[in-house]
Amino acid sequence: MQKIESSKKANEVVMEFIEALERKDFEAVRSYVSDNISVLAPGPVEYTTFNQAGPFTTYLEHANFPKLEIKKQFEDSSDVCLLFEMKYANPPLIVFVCGWFRVDDDQKISSLRFILDPRGLFQQK
Numbered sequence: 001m002q003k004i005e006s007s008k009k010a011n012e013v014v015m016e017f018i019e020a021l022e023r024k025d026f027e028a029v030r031s032y033v034s035d036n037i038s039v040l041a042p043g044p045v046e047y048t049t050f051n052q053a054g055p056f057t058t059y060l061e062h063a064n065f066p067k068l069e070i071k072k073q074f075e076d077s078s079d080v081c082l083l084f085e086m087k088y089a090n091p092p093l094i095v096f097v098c099g100w101f102r103v104d105d106d107q108k109i110s111s112l113r114f115i116l117d118p119r120g121l122f123q124q125k
Helices: 007-023 026-031 053-063
Strands: 033-041 048-050 068-076 079-088 093-103 109-116
Touching: 007 026, 007 068, 007 079, 007 093, 007 109, 026 033, 026 053, 033 053, 048 053
Parallel strands: 033 109
Antiparallel strands: 033 048, 068 079, 079 093, 093 109
16 A cells, blocks of 8 residues: 655545536546545534445435535645535525545545534525
């Protein structure tokens, strides 16, 4: 296994994953994800969790996320943090999200943790 030599490598993996997701190229998305990925994200009632790449990729295929507007990136070795906005058209809504990505030695995303500012969701009528 090849070690990630710099945080730039981890950042490249994450950004290529995001670009593939925005192109809706789910075969490419899957290629950036570890088989045993650990995902934790807020859900409407309880946390959304995944522990395998297949179900996570299938979820992404059906999620219909808007384009991410990345505000800031932080890198620390194999960890990448993205602060971004998701701008929905209908209903018009902006959700601020923080994503923490961990890239493993095989240059695959092995862990994802998301937190978001839910205030816009509560203001919807």
